[in-house]
Amino acid sequence: MNRLGRLLMTSAVGALTTTTAFAQAMTDVGTPRSETLIVQTFDGRAANPSAQNPLNSYAIWRGFRELGWGYLWEMDTATGVSYPEMADGFPEVLNEENTQFRIKIREGITWSDGVEFTTDDIIFSLDTAFKYRDKLTNVASAVVYIKSYKKIDDYTFELETVNPSYDLTTRFGVYTWGTPFNWVPKHVFEPLGDEVVTFQNAPAVTLGPYKIKEFDPNGFWQLWELREDWQNSSWGNLGEPKPKYILYKDFGAEETRALAFVQNQYDVDTFMSPDSIDAAKARNPKVETFSATFPYHDMNDACSYGVYINQQRAPYDMPEVRWALALSLNLSQVGISAMSGQFKAAALPLPDTPITGPIFYDANLEALKNLTIGDGYKPFDTEFSTKLVETLAAQGIDQSLLPTGDAVNEGFGVGWWKHDPAEAEKLLASVGMKKGSDGFYTLPDGSPWMIEFVIPGDWNKVLQRLGFSIADSWRQAGFNVNARQVDNGEFTTVQNTNARNELAINWSNTCVYNANWLGNWNQFRESNIKPADSTDPLSGNYARITDPKVLALVDEGAALPLDDPKFVENGQNIALQIASEMQIINLMNIPTTIPTNSTYWTNFPKQDNFYAAPYTWWSSFKKAVVSIEPTGQ
Amino acid sequence: MGVLRYVAKRLGLYFAVLFIGLTITFMLPRLMPINPVDGYIGQLQSRANGTLTSDAIAELRANLEELYGLNGDLFTQYVSYMKRVVFSLDFGPSFTYYPQPVSAMILNALPWTLGLLLTATLIAWTLGNMVGLVAGYFHKKKAASVLEFLGILLYPIPYYILAVTVLLLLAYIFPIFPLSPTFPVGQMTPEKIGMIFYNSLLPGITLVLAGFGWNILSMKALAVATSEEPYVTYARLKGTSNWTRMTRYVFRNALLPQVTALALSLGMVFNGALLTEMIFSYPGIGLIMRTAATGGDYNVLYGAITLSIVAVATAGLVIDLIYPLLDPRIRTK
Numbered sequence: 017m018n019r020l021g022r023l024l025m026t027s028a029v030g031a032l033t034t035t036t037a038f039a040q041a042m043t044d045v046g047t048p049r050s051e052t053l054i055v056q057t058f059d060g061r062a063a064n065p066s067a068q069n070p071l072n073s074y075a076i077w078r079g080f081r082e083l084g085w086g087y088l089w090e091m092d093t094a095t096g097v098s099y100p101e102m103a104d105g106f107p108e109v110l111n112e113e114n115t116q117f118r119i120k121i122r123e124g125i126t127w128s129d130g131v132e133f134t135t136d137d138i139i140f141s142l143d144t145a146f147k148y149r150d151k152l153t154n155v156a157s158a159v160v161y162i163k164s165y166k167k168i169d170d171y172t173f174e175l176e177t178v179n180p181s182y183d184l185t186t187r188f189g190v191y192t193w194g195t196p197f198n199w200v201p202k203h204v205f206e207p208l209g210d211e212v213v214t215f216q217n218a219p220a221v222t223l224g225p226y227k228i229k230e231f232d233p234n235g236f237w238q239l240w241e242l243r244e245d246w247q248n249s250s251w252g253n254l255g256e257p258k259p260k261y262i263l264y265k266d267f268g269a270e271e272t273r274a275l276a277f278v279q280n281q282y283d284v285d286t287f288m289s290p291d292s293i294d295a296a297k298a299r300n301p302k303v304e305t306f307s308a309t310f311p312y313h314d315m316n317d318a319c320s321y322g323v324y325i326n327q328q329r330a331p332y333d334m335p336e337v338r339w340a341l342a343l344s345l346n347l348s349q350v351g352i353s354a355m356s357g358q359f360k361a362a363a364l365p366l367p368d369t370p371i372t373g374p375i376f377y378d379a380n381l382e383a384l385k386n387l388t389i390g391d392g393y394k395p396f397d398t399e400f401s402t403k404l405v406e407t408l409a410a411q412g413i414d415q416s417l418l419p420t421g422d423a424v425n426e427g428f429g430v431g432w433w434k435h436d437p438a439e440a441e442k443l444l445a446s447v448g449m450k451k452g453s454d455g456f457y458t459l460p461d462g463s464p465w466m467i468e469f470v471i472p473g474d475w476n477k478v479l480q481r482l483g484f485s486i487a488d489s490w491r492q493a494g495f496n497v498n499a500r501q502v503d504n505g506e507f508t509t510v511q512n513t514n515a516r517n518e519l520a521i522n523w524s525n526t527c528v529y530n531a532n533w534l535g536n537w538n539q540f541r542e543s544n545i546k547p548a549d550s551t552d553p554l555s556g557n558y559a560r561i562t563d564p565k566v567l568a569l570v571d572e573g574a575a576l577p578l579d580d581p582k583f584v585e586n587g588q589n590i591a592l593q594i595a596s597e598m599q600i601i602n603l604m605n606i607p608t609t610i611p612t613n614s615t616y617w618t619n620f621p622k623q624d625n626f627y628a629a630p631y632t633w634w635s636s637f638k639k640a641v642v643s644i645e646p647t648g649q
Numbered sequence: 650m651g652v653l654r655y656v657a658k659r660l661g662l663y664f665a666v667l668f669i670g671l672t673i674t675f676m677l678p679r680l681m682p683i684n685p686v687d688g689y690i691g692q693l694q695s696r697a698n699g700t701l702t703s704d705a706i707a708e709l710r711a712n713l714e715e716l717y718g719l720n721g722d723l724f725t726q727y728v729s730y731m732k733r734v735v736f737s738l739d740f741g742p743s744f745t746y747y748p749q750p751v752s753a754m755i756l757n758a759l760p761w762t763l764g765l766l767l768t769a770t771l772i773a774w775t776l777g778n779m780v781g782l783v784a785g786y787f788h789k790k791k792a793a794s795v796l797e798f799l800g801i802l803l804y805p806i807p808y809y810i811l812a813v814t815v816l817l818l819l820a821y822i823f824p825i826f827p828l829s830p831t832f833p834v835g836q837m838t839p840e841k842i843g844m845i846f847y848n849s850l851l852p853g854i855t856l857v858l859a860g861f862g863w864n865i866l867s868m869k870a871l872a873v874a875t876s877e878e879p880y881v882t883y884a885r886l887k888g889t890s891n892w893t894r895m896t897r898y899v900f901r902n903a904l905l906p907q908v909t910a911l912a913l914s915l916g917m918v919f920n921g922a923l924l925t926e927m928i929f930s931y932p933g934i935g936l937i938m939r940t941a942a943t944g945g946d947y948n949v950l951y952g953a954i955t956l957s958i959v960a961v962a963t964a965g966l967v968i969d970l971i972y973p974l975l976d977p978r979i980r981t982k
Contacts, residue, residue, distance in 0.1 A: 044831030061930070063754065063940050064746035073689070073747055150712045153747050156693060160705035196693070214748045232834055233757060234932030267829040268930040271813055275821045276828045475943060505683030505945040508691045516682070524691075543703045553687050555706035 045230065045239050045263060050649055053259035053617055053641070054282035056273060058633035061266045062235035068228075069217035070198035071144065071152045078231065078238040079264045081194035082637040086133070086223030086250025088119065089189025093316075093629035093636040096371035096530030098185045102133070102223070102250050104171070107184050114180040114577070115163070120172050126248040127201050128227035133250075134170040140202035144212055151213040157196035161187060182577045183534055192318040192529045193634040199223070223250040224638070225257050237265040255642035259617070262641070277303060280615040284632050288609045289477065290356045302615045306608075306630060307623035310408065310418050311358035311427055313607035316629050319527035320367040321479065322602040323469075323486065324559050326517045328548035331459060336447045338598035339389055340440035341519075342433050344493035345486060347603065348404050349435075353488075354481040357408045359604040361400055361429035364591040365559075366528035367605040368429055370626070375531050377430055379588045380595075384431065387596055390443050395436075401428035429604070437493040456496035466496050470510050470520040473501040478607065483521050512553040514546050514560070525559040526602060532578050533587035540570045540590075559600050565593050617644045656970065663966045670958035674951055675730050679723070683945030685744040686713045717744050717948075730951070740952035745944045751952040754937055759956075762933035765849050765925070766918040769856035774911050776857065777864020782903070784865060785872025786895045800865030808859050812928045815855045826851040829930045852929040860914075867910070871903035878902070905976055912964040 043052050059077040067074045070085065088103040100106065102121050110116035125133040142165050145155035165175040181187060189195060201221045205212050219228035225246035231238040240262045246252050267273040267282060274292040276282060278300045288296075290312070296303045305312035323341070331337045351359040362368045363384060368377050384396045401424045409418060419427040444450070448460040459465045467490070471483025480501060487499035502510060510516045511524065527536045539556030546552055561567070573586035594600055610630045612620040621630040621640055628639035690706055690713070714720050718729065718741055733739040740751035777800075784796035803811075820828040830848035833841040875881065881898050889898075922935030934953055941949035 044827070061932075061936060063937055064743070064749055067746055067749055073745065149708075151716065153689070153713065153716070154693070156705050156709045160708075216749075230834055232832065232932075234761065234832060236930060236932065237831060265829070265831070266930060269927055272816065272828050272928070272930065275817070279821070279824070279828065281828065503683070504943045505681070505685070505688055508688045509682055509684050512684075512687045512691065541703075553684070553690075553710075555690075555703040 043261075043263060045237065047239070047261040047263070050616060050646060051260040052263055053261070053284075053644070054263045054265060055284045055632045056282055056286050057237075057264045057266045058286050058631075060268075065231050065233055065235040065238065066216050066218040068220040069200070069212075069215050070154060070220075071141075071148075071200060071212070072154050074154070074217075075235070075238075076194075077264075077633055079226070079240055079262060080220070080222075081635045082632065083224045083226040083240050083262060083641070084220060084222035084228070085194070085198045085635075086125070087189050087195050087635065088121070089185040090251070090638075091186070091190045091192065091529075091636060093192070093634065093639070094627050098189060101189070103189075110174070114182055115178075116174065116176045117181075117184060118168070118172065118174045122253075123171055124248055125223065125250055125252075126245065127203075128222045128224075128243055128249075129201075129204075130245070131201065131203050131221075133199075133201075133223060135167045135173040136170070137199050137202045138173055139165065139167050140206060141197075141199045144200070144205065145197070148210075148213050155197065157187075180575060182583075183532055186532060186535065190635050191532070191535050192527075193631070193636075195635075225249040225252055226262060229261070235266075237263060239263050251638050254638060257638075257641045258644050258646060259641065277611070277613055280613055283613050283615075283617050284620065285609070285611045286632070287478070288611055290358060290609070293609060293611050296611065300613070300615075302613050304612050304614060304620075304622070306610050307427075309423070309427070310413065311360065311607065312609070313358050314610050314623075314630050315360040315367070315605035315607060316369045316371075316626075317367060317606040317608055317631075318529040319523040320362050320365070320602055320605050321482065321521060321523050322365060322526050322600045324511075324517075324520050324522040324525070324600055325598075326514065326519070326548070326560050327599060328514060328545075328560050328562060329518065331447070331449065331465070332518070334447050335597050336390070336443040337449070338601070339395065340443045341490065341495070342598050342601045343395060343436045343440040343443070344490055344495065345433075345601065346435045346489045346492075347432050348400070348407060350482065350485040350489050351404070351604065352407065352411070354485040355478065355607065357404065357411075357413070359607055360427065361404075361432040361604050362602055363396065363429075363432050363595055365526050365594045365600045365602045366533075366591060367526070369605065371530050372528060373430075375584065376528070376588055376591050380592045381430060383592055384595070389596075390439070390446065393439055395433050395439075396431055397434040398431040400432040401425050401430070404428050440493065451494050454496075455494060457494050464496065466498060468518045469497050469499045470507070470517065471499055471501055472507055472521070473503055475504045479521050482603070486521070509553075511558045514548055514550040514554065516551075517560075521603075522558065523606060525557065525561075526600065528587070531584050531587065533590065534574060534578070537570055537587070537590055538574060540566050542567055559594075561594065561599055563593060563597060563599060566590055566599075569593070614647065616647055616649055618647055619643055619645045655973070659966060659969045663962055666962045666965075667958065670962065671731065671734060671955060672727075674954045674958065675727055677954075678945065678947045678950050681945065685945035685947060686710055686717065686719065688945055689713060689744065716747060717742070734951070734955065740955070741948045743941075743946055743949050745940070745946045745949075751948045754949060755934065755952050755956065758932060758934040758937050761931065762922045762926075762935065763918065765852060765931065765933070766856065766922055767915065769853045770860060770911070770914055770918060772853075773857045773860030774864055774907070774914075777861045778868045778904070778907055780861075781865040781868025782872050782895065782900050785869035785903075786876055786891075786899055788869070788873050788876075796865065797869055800862045800869065802862070803858055804862030804866055806859075806862075808855075808924055809928070811859055812852075812855045812924065815851065815858070816928065819851060819854075832932065849931070852925050852931050855929075856925060864907070868903060868907060871906060872899050875899045875903045905972075908975070909968055912968045913961065915960070915964055918960070 041049055043049050057077050062075045062078060065075050087101045089098045090101040091098055102125055104120040104122045107117040107119045110118055127133055145158050149155055149159045161177055163176040163178045167173050204221050208215055225243055226240035227243050229239045229241040242257055242260050243249060267276045270292055274296050277296050293305060306314040325332045325338055327333055347361060351357055364376055366372055366376060387396055388394055405418050405424055409415060444457060449457050452458045457465055469487055472479045474480055483499055487497040490497045510520055525536060540561040544555055544557035545562055546554060569586045569590050573583050576583040621628045627643060628636045690709060742748045743751050743754060780796050784793045787793040820826045832848055833844050876899050881894055884894050884898050922933045923939055925931055926933045926935040937949060938953045
């Protein structure tokens with residue numbers, strides 16, 4: 017390079033460095049970077065950013081349920097315990113049937129435009145929901161649940177539910193990620209009259225300590241600003257929110273996101289593949305995973321991944337067949353090939369978290385160890401995690417990154433089913449199913465058995481990879497499997513339609529967050545069962561649970577108070593019964609990576625600092641917002 | 650009279666293409682194994698933690714079908730669809746983002762897609778043709794083969810690889826452009842217009858590079874063939890300059906097929922946006938179509954695809970109508 021070339025290059029690099037340094041001081045939306053928390057949006061870009069009316073479908077993932085809406089009761093996601101947010105305590109039960117309640121709200125809460133939040137807003141929201149129930153698309157959860165309601169005074173109201181409701185605080189508050197029904201400001205909505213059904217409500221008047229400052233009509237970002245009167249907001253009593261601004265932004269495809277993360281352009285991601293995280297960590301020491309040791313991921317999601325079996329169809333109506341599939345599945349190999357070994361096995365049909373573990377897994381551990389199938393075979397493998405750690409070590413994973421002692425089971429689970437294709441073959445032989453000349457199992461009548469296994473396409477890369485690995489494991493064991501990838505839309509249709517579903521990987525009925533198992537397993541009802549070949553959509557019970565024992569336990573449990581020991585016991589028995597009959601081949605907790613960048617903010621929720629679930633798209637993110645600390649950069 | 654018959658025939662063909670296109674557009678999403686109502690109910694179930702009863706879902710399903718215009722048999726829906734689309738260009742509300750009208754979603758996205766892709770396509774076409782012309786006209790000279798090499802080098806690179814490479818180079822290693830741009834909102838000011846232009850440069854450069862290669866190669870091939878035509882030889886013997894022969898004899902005659910290609914690629918601008926928008930976080934119609942396809946959002950799909958059909962068919966019509974003006978050989982037929 018000649019002298020002129022060197023001069024030009026030096027000037028260009030100098031200018032770029034200066035520009036970059038300057039750009040890091042302020043965000044693209046004109047706020048000081050040191051006062052702005054920037055998070056990657058969960059769903060990428062919103063196609064409906066101006067839809068902000070919670071009575072209709074709205075741009076839910078832009079921070080509304082975390083920063084905007086207010087709830088009567090919120091959930092502490094570190095412990096699984098509900099606490100009052102806008103309510104002044106828990107509901108007072110007015111009758112023995114547990115259908116009538118008196119609820120008080122805290123005085124002095126104001127909307128983001130300064131108007132006070134009172135029971136008038138609650139009554140108006142419910143009035144509107146009932147009046148336009150056939151025109152509004154997001155009110156069903158309230159109008160089918162509530163029988164009547166009335167205002168007592170500005171801070172007290174009563175309501176009556178259709179059925180006994182021991183879970184009012186989670187049905188009308190938060191169970192995990194937010195509430196299905198949100199309050200709207202009467203003073204904004206009432207003057208609209210009938211136009212309330214098409215009202216976009218942008219920018220929305222909100223209850224939380226943040227108000228919408230600006231949003232991109234193209235759906236890439238939304239900027240929230242801390243209200244000056246944040247103490248009067250719905251969760252102003254939780255503490256002082258630390259960032260003055262919170263920016264939800266889509267940083268694009270994973271490749272771009274990883275690069276932007278390295279450049280400190282944002283602080284918290286959602287899902288990122290282990291490869292991208294490793295690459296980002298190697299280039300920026302401020303990038304951190306949820307756990308410092310294997311598995312790096314957060315495993316505290318409310319749901320778990322499992323293979324859902326259409327048990328109403330032959331040959332899956334035979335427990336021997338379902339067990340044969342489970343015992344033929346080499347989960348250790350699947351988890352290593354699909355997820356680099358970063359998973360937590362879960363044998364019961366729910367995740368094994370610090371909250372659900374003691375309630376469901378500890379209670380059933382002895383029963384799982386003693387469980388027998390077929391001719392007395394014990395299928396549970398308590399050494400699953402220990403062997404997995406040994407395998408990972410043998411594959412060259414640094415020993416210092418692998419857990420030891422009790423941390424092995426905490427990290428990888430208390431056990432899973434044995435990998436025993438020989439036992440699977442015995443079980444299948446007992447119902448007349450043998451391998452044909454092509455090496456694949458046949459149906460009892462000797463005809464070929466082709467299994468259709470539906471998995472997500474690249475819209476869920478973790479499940480896609482997991483699905484293919486499972487299919488491969490089954491093929492090795494002699495099952496002729498066709499792993500069919502489908503789009504998100506078709507996935508829902510397969511899930512909802514008996515005639516379309518045989519085996520599918522799923523998570524929708526394995527979501528239990530705490531002792532209250534009702535939220536999800538309440539779907540295991542007679543009314544949610546359709547004939548095996550039905551083309552009518554299901555309204556729940558996508559796992560196709562038809563076991564009378566499970567149905568009876570759900571029925572009985574639904575009429576019990578949540579804190580009744582019998583209620584909890586029923587939940588434990590439901591979990592064990594589903595596992596014992598292998599009605600769902602539950603696989604693992606949903607691994608969520610949630611990498612963070614501590615350049616501008618620290619004290620994010622981590623494995624060793626678990627004060628809240630680390631998800632920025634759950635309403636419990638507010639706990640992180642008041643707990644993080646600026647680094648001063 | 651001949652001209653009138655020609656124009657009438659072309660117009661007839663145009664409307665036939667539109668009719669068939671609209672009909673296929675109506676049918677295709679319905680043949681997809683997706684039910685948008687199921688999808689939406691699934692979302693609601695998830696938000697409601699699965700607590701909606703079967704009665705509630707039945708009620709909700711009936712309401713949604715009514716709101717979305719999915720009631721009645723297929724023929725009834727088809728007639729109503731054609732009426733709305735043909736007479737008022739109304740594609741109804743988005744299923745996924747009810748009650749957002751599809752037309753509003755498309756209108757918001759269209760200027761972005763058009764602004765970037767139209768400009769990039771025109772620049773790539775102009776530059777590619779100029780370079781290709783020089784490479785073709787002087788194809789016996791070594792320097793010209795360098796220009797051809799540029800086309801050969803760029804043309805086969807898959808768009809995705811090219812885009813990621815450009816992004817890595819100009820936004821990460823040399824951070825001249827933002828990796829993930831933020832487009833300013835609100836009232837337009839010269840500064841904001843400048844920001845939009847600056848943020849559009851990187852996807853623009855990539856699109857130009859991607860389209861550039863093909864134009865070089867095709868124009869080069871046409872220029873080589875044309876420069877060997879007898880009338881070019883005759884012009885050379887008459888003593889015309891290289892410049893005159895290249896621009897007035899070769900370029901004008903080699904341009905016709907390129908104009909056709911340009912018209913068709915302009916028509917395809919509407920659905921060519923997807924990858925660009927995904928990689929560069931650029932707003933536009935591509936991402937809307939993708940979301941609609943995966944979510945079974947029929948109305949949005951109708952709207953976006955219809956627009957694309959109209960654009961391609963209109964581009965074809967315009968070409969057919971102006972061709973006789975450009976090429977006397979067609980006029981005499």
